[in-house]
């Protein structure tokens with residue numbers, strides 16, 4: 001059972017989380033016509049009464065772009081103001097996750113995006129580790145990542161998560177922790193809710209935007225950080241077999257942070273992961289507001 005934050009933003013107002021309810025006839029529930037975000041926050045470990053949100057601006061921009069793909073005009077600045085107020089009202093005392101969702105809130109049938117009422121809500125929950133920080137085992141999914149010609153993959157569209165759900169359940173029910181999905185070209189795309197990185201010959205490699213990935217904000221942060229640290233970084237198509245012989249493999253995402261991969265299918269990966277550890281230490285320091293170089297990635301809210 002999750003510990004939800006007590007106050008939600010729903011239908012234009014802040015109210016008790018338990019009173020924020022939608023009808024069974026809600027359009028988005030039937031057609032997956034929503035788009036969501038997911039960002040993490042923590043109380044400042046310095047105990048100065050501030051809450052730190054990681055890359056709030058980028059999360060709001062991505063949600064606003066996702067909303068546009070759903071024919072809904074919701075400026076990033078509006079989302080940012082509401083999220084800031086949401087945090088002030090909840091005054092979280094532990095590590096937490098914010099889930100904003102835009103959706104077709106109309107009651108009625110017929111899949112469409114025009115002439116249908118839309119709305120926006122936010123709720124939050126306490127969230128520690130989403131995947132084991134010790135590392136996970138991954139299955140290559142029999143489900144393939146969608147293509148942008150069928151679904152706008154630049155948005156975090158709710159309906160797209162049927163594929164993630166199928167892949168995750170298939171992986172877990174066959175004894176693995178996570179799924180890695182190939183794209184329609186048979187190249188590595190991403191995991192059920194994370195981007196994928198590998199290390200080969202000391203190079204940090206990840207599939208590019210042309211590989212049907214979600215534009216992960218953690219992925220972007222890792223690429224910037226790695227380049228700043230002088231690590232050689234390459235965005236290119238990755239073959240499935242490279243996952244089996246890589247020096248290191250890790251997953252990145254807001255929920256998963258940097259999660260090492262211990263095994264892919266039956267291939268066990270090395271237990272020494274110097275680059276993964278190095279990047280993880282830096283990313284943790286950045287999200288905790290301890291790295292002065294990346295202060296602008298941390299949005300501070302006085303509560």
Ligand SMILES: Cc1ncc(COP(=O)(O)O)c(C=O)c1O
Pocket residue numbers: 038164190191192193194195213214215216217218219252253254255
């Ligand atoms: C399908 C998918 N890929 C990748 C990611 C990682 O993105 P981010 O780092 O922005 O959380 C997520 C999580 O949001 C996701 O759902």
